[in-house]
Amino acid sequence: MASLWEYANPRKFMTVSGALLPWVWGIAAVCLVGGLVWGFFFTPNDFRQGSTVKIIYVHVPSAIMAVNAWFMMLITSLIWLIRRHHVSALAAKAAAPVGMVFTLIALLTGAIWGQPMWGTWWEWDPRLTSFLILFLFYLGYMALWEAVDNPDAAADLTAVLCLVGTVFAVISRYALVFWNQGLHQGATLSLDAEQNIADVFWYPLITALAGFGFLFLALVLYRTRTEIRARRLKALIAQERMA
Amino acid sequence: MRESCHLPLDLSMGYRWPAMLLSVTDLSCARGSAQVLAGVGFSVAEGEALILRGPNGAGKTTLLRTLAGLTPPLAGRIDCAPDAIAYAGHADGLKAQLTVEENLRFWAGAFAARDIAPALDAFDLHPLADRRAGEMSAGQKRRLSLARLLVTGRPVWCLDEPTVSLDVENVGRFARAVEGHIAAGGAAVIATHIDLGLPNARTLDVTPFMAKRLRSDDPFGGDPFAERVG
Amino acid sequence: MLGLLRRDLTLAFRAGGGFGLSLAFFLIFATLVPFGVGPETMVLETIAPGILWLGALLACLLSLDRIFQLDWEDGTLDLLATAPVPLEGVAAMKALGHWITTGLPLVLAAPVLGLLLNLPLPAYPWLLASLAAGTPALSAIGTFGAALTVGIKRGGLLLSLLVLPLYVPTLIFGALAVIRGAEGQDATTPLILLAGITLGSLATLPFAAAAALRVNLR
Numbered sequence: 001m002a003s004l005w006e007y008a009n010p011r012k013f014m015t016v017s018g019a020l021l022p023w024v025w026g027i028a029a030v031c032l033v034g035g036l037v038w039g040f041f042f043t044p045n046d047f048r049q050g051s052t053v054k055i056i057y058v059h060v061p062s063a064i065m066a067v068n069a070w071f072m073m074l075i076t077s078l079i080w081l082i083r084r085h086h087v088s089a090l091a092a093k094a095a096a097p098v099g100m101v102f103t104l105i106a107l108l109t110g111a112i113w114g115q116p117m118w119g120t121w122w123e124w125d126p127r128l129t130s131f132l133i134l135f136l137f138y139l140g141y142m143a144l145w146e147a148v149d150n151p152d153a154a155a156d157l158t159a160v161l162c163l164v165g166t167v168f169a170v171i172s173r174y175a176l177v178f179w180n181q182g183l184h185q186g187a188t189l190s191l192d193a194e195q196n197i198a199d200v201f202w203y204p205l206i207t208a209l210a211g212f213g214f215l216f217l218a219l220v221l222y223r224t225r226t227e228i229r230a231r232r233l234k235a236l237i238a239q240e241r242m243a
Numbered sequence: 244m245r246e247s248c249h250l251p252l253d254l255s256m257g258y259r260w261p262a263m264l265l266s267v268t269d270l271s272c273a274r275g276s277a278q279v280l281a282g283v284g285f286s287v288a289e290g291e292a293l294i295l296r297g298p299n300g301a302g303k304t305t306l307l308r309t310l311a312g313l314t315p316p317l318a319g320r321i322d323c324a325p326d327a328i329a330y331a332g333h334a335d336g337l338k339a340q341l342t343v344e345e346n347l348r349f350w351a352g353a354f355a356a357r358d359i360a361p362a363l364d365a366f367d368l369h370p371l372a373d374r375r376a377g378e379m380s381a382g383q384k385r386r387l388s389l390a391r392l393l394v395t396g397r398p399v400w401c402l403d404e405p406t407v408s409l410d411v412e413n414v415g416r417f418a419r420a421v422e423g424h425i426a427a428g429g430a431a432v433i434a435t436h437i438d439l440g441l442p443n444a445r446t447l448d449v450t451p452f453m454a455k456r457l458r459s460d461d462p463f464g465g466d467p468f469a470e471r472v473g
Numbered sequence: 474m475l476g477l478l479r480r481d482l483t484l485a486f487r488a489g490g491g492f493g494l495s496l497a498f499f500l501i502f503a504t505l506v507p508f509g510v511g512p513e514t515m516v517l518e519t520i521a522p523g524i525l526w527l528g529a530l531l532a533c534l535l536s537l538d539r540i541f542q543l544d545w546e547d548g549t550l551d552l553l554a555t556a557p558v559p560l561e562g563v564a565a566m567k568a569l570g571h572w573i574t575t576g577l578p579l580v581l582a583a584p585v586l587g588l589l590l591n592l593p594l595p596a597y598p599w600l601l602a603s604l605a606a607g608t609p610a611l612s613a614i615g616t617f618g619a620a621l622t623v624g625i626k627r628g629g630l631l632l633s634l635l636v637l638p639l640y641v642p643t644l645i646f647g648a649l650a651v652i653r654g655a656e657g658q659d660a661t662t663p664l665i666l667l668a669g670i671t672l673g674s675l676a677t678l679p680f681a682a683a684a685a686l687r688v689n690l691r
Contacts, residue, residue: 010467086467136638143634147625150275156688157621161635164617164681168639171670175642178666179649231468238277239469311555314691330555334548340487341480352476353556391552 008085010228017221024221028214035208043200055113057205061212063106066134069099069216073141074166077159087224089155090231092162093145094223098216100138107131126176133172137165151231262289264327264430265310265399270319271454272302272309278317279305281454285447287399287430292421292441295434297449303434304332306449307401310432329397331405335388339377343368343387346376351394362393365420366413381408389417393424400424400431406439414439474562477553481570491539495532495575496582502528503586514591521590522600522651528586529579529604530611530640536575537615538632540567541623541686550623554690564682568609568616568675576608592655599654603664607647610671613678614639620682624689642670 039057073092080089110128111121122128144161148154266286272279279302287293295303308314310321311330337346347359347368363369366386376384385408392400400421406414418439421431433439485492506524510516544550553563583604584597592600618636622628646667653660 011470133638133641136634140631140635140638143631144621147622147628147631152276153624153688153691157685160681160685160688161621164678165639168614168642171642172638172645175645175666178663179645228468232471234276235468308551308691311551313551313554326557328555330552332548332551334546334551336548336552338480338484338547338549340484345480345483349476349480350552350556353553353558355557395556 005083005085008079008083008087010087010232013087014225014228017225021218021221021225024214024218028211028218031207031211031214033211035204035206035211039201039204039208043204052113052116053201055109056201057208059106059109059113060205061209062102062109063131064209065212065216066099066102066106066131068213069095069102070134070137070162070166070169072220073099073162077162080155081159081163086155086231087228089159090227091220091224092158093155094227095216095220096138096142096145098219098223100135100142102212102216103131103135103138107135124180126173126180129176129180130169130173133176134169137169141165151234263287264289264323265432266322267310268320268322270306270309270321271317272305272314273317274302274305274314278454280449280452281318283319283449283452287432289398289428289430290425290443292425292431292433292444294439294441294444294446295432295449296436296446297453301449301453303449304403307403307432307434308332310401323399327397328399328401329392329395330401330403331388331392332403333407335384336391337376337384337387340375342373342375343379344372346387347390347394350391354395354397356394356396359394362390365393365423366390366416382410382413385409386413386416389420393420398429400429400433402431402433402435404434404436406435406437474558474566477558477563478566478570481567482573485570485574491536492574493578495536496578498535499528499532499579499582500586502531503589506590517591518593518655521587521592522596522655523648524590525583525586525592525600526604526607526644526648526651529576529583529608530644532579533571533575533608533611533615534633534636536571537619537636538622538629540571540616540619542619545623545689550686551690554686560683560686561679564616564620564679564686565675567619568613568679568682571616572609572612576604576612580604580608592651593657595657596651596655599660599664600651603647603650603660603667606664606668606671607643610643610667610674611640613671613674614643617678617682617685620685620689623686643667646670 036057040054043054045051045053073095076088076092076095079085080092107128110131114123114128115121141158141161144158145154148157263286268284270283271281272283283306285293295306297303305314307330309316310323311328313330338349341349344359344363347362351357351359351362363372366389368386368390371379371383371387374383376387379387385405389405392402406417409417414437418441421433421439421441425431433444503524506520507517510520541550544553554560580601583600587597587600615636618632618639621635622632625631646663650660650663650667653663
């Protein structure tokens with residue numbers, strides 16, 4: 001019987017991801033260009049924040065994807081620990097640098113946005129600080145992957161770190177709120193839409209968000225394919241040495 | 244109430260065979276992510292010693308670590324009672340700052356044994372009992388490390404090059420310790436290059452099991468990336 | 474398993490065991506702070522709670538790589554893994570041993586260093602209580618980090634990189650308890666949250682540490 005787990009086989013994954021990848025790149029490009037152009041040039045300036053508000057189209061999607069990337073790593077790590085699918089572990093490895101860059105973008109755009117708004121580049125606000133800590137978690141996770149020679153052992157150790165790290169990252173998030181009540185504005189997007197920002201900002205933002213999501217997907221697929229090829233190369237070298 | 248029929252039938256019909264202590268079937272072992280041995284099969288019964296032979300790098304250490312449960316096997320099965328194996332590897336596992344007696348007492352405690360005197364006797368360690376392990380020669384440390392086996396109280400010894408840095412006299416002591424152990428119903432699997440002088444020991448050469456060539460029934464050797472990925 | 478704890482403590486107290494190094498580091502750290510920020514009592518008073526907690530945290534961090542590294546190098550860890558003691562228990566005992574040789578002396582020394590840094594009087598009970606409640610978490614988290622990096626040569630720096638982000642909640646609640654105490658407020662809430670983190674870490678992290686050890690041993 002066909003099951004979802006079939007795609008965890010490296011060859012099957014390479015075939016399917018190879019066919020999907022151009023489409024994912026395409027959707028990502030259309031949504032990104034559409035959302036960002038729409039957002040930057042065809043929305044009115046905010047009456048309080050002026051044109052600086054437009055950085056929201058980069059800031060919010062990258063912040064959302066920074067957190068989602070970590071959750072994707074958590075899920076793929078769990079799949080690796082429970083079902084031992086190599087592709088799953090490699091997908092977690094591939095997602096980490098992408099998530100880290102999204103975190104960095106969220107931090108930088110936040111600083112650029114915050115400077116004119118709050119008069120400071122950096123504020124030890126719980127939300128900002130938790131992204132800084134998330135950034136550190138990404139660094140540690142990637143460093144552990146690099147440090148362990150045996151790929152299966154590295155996958156196991158990083159998966160355990162990801163699990164423990166998630167718990168501590170969540171605790172840190174609440175500890176930071178307790179530590180310093182912030183000045184960051186509340187969540188701009190929520191599904192119960194009453195307090196959502198006006199529709200003129202909302203639609204381009206959602207488009208940009210979809211663009212960042214597909215960009216993340218494309219990058220992770222692409223990087224996972226690279227990791228699989230690297231493992232294949234390793235296996236070939238090992239075979240060569242044995243023969 | 245009617246008595247139910249128990250499925251595992253007693254096929255021995257009352258005759259007591261020498262109990263099988265360790266039985267290995269079609270075992271594949273990996274070091275790191277590279278498969279080194281494939282299709283290993285042997286069994287060791289009470290009162291038996293099995294000598295593992297093979298060139299350096301053949302996978303004797305990997306096999307012993309797999310038997311000890313440190314490395315999971317790639318394939319195949321190891322049938323053995325739980326907690327039956329005592330493992331001794333290349334490293335002595337001694338603390339330089341502790342005396343011989345303290346080192347041995349620690350391991351006796353870990354294996355819930357009370358008496359360390361027989362172990363000290365077997366390797367003539369009584370005169371050294373108060374010496375710190377850090378002040379001893381490599382051979383003396385080795386003797387202490389082997390004496391540890393006697394306090395484990397476990398039936399199957401898996402030993403990796405146990406006679407390294409032992410002199411002739413102490414190789415003899417070690418051989419007598421192994422003989423005593425198997426005579427008391429134990430068994431031993433020993434990787435070694437020298438002749439231990441154990442009269443009833445069987446020898447297993449691991450060379451035929453070396454995973455040199457990819458076999459047609461298992462072309463991937465447990466590595467999913469050995470297959471063409473496209 | 475108590476035998477393991479007894480052995481670790483014996484090793485720590487004998488020559489070359491490294492007992493007291495963390496304490497000395499803590500002292501030096503607290504001494505250097507006024508050189509960095511200036512000798513004004515007002516400044517020292519405000520930063521003393523944070524400095525004392527940071528110092529304790531860094532002193533803990535320094536000795537983490539010894540937890541498993543020596544046992545790994547001399548083969549003891551292989552033998553422990555095949556002995557009839559669960560690795561979870563080994564990890565828990567290692568964490569306890571680390572706390573007794575590092576955390577406990579730091580707790581006891583902190584009030585003295587508090588005097589050096591002009592810590593306000595009402596903060597002392599909170600300092601003792603928060604360090605006593607928080608340093609076990611530092612040891613438990615550190616043991617997990619040490620188990621992750623035990624197979625890595627020169628893994629000390631990596632260990633710090635992995636462990637420090639995990640220390641964030643402990644540091645926040647620990648330092649906050651002392652800060653509130655110094656301001657004469659009641660600091661029960663952060664103290665309880667800190668104790669919660671400690672209990673949670675002690676209950677779960679030995680399992681994660683044992684899992685990491687098993688991976689590193691194979």
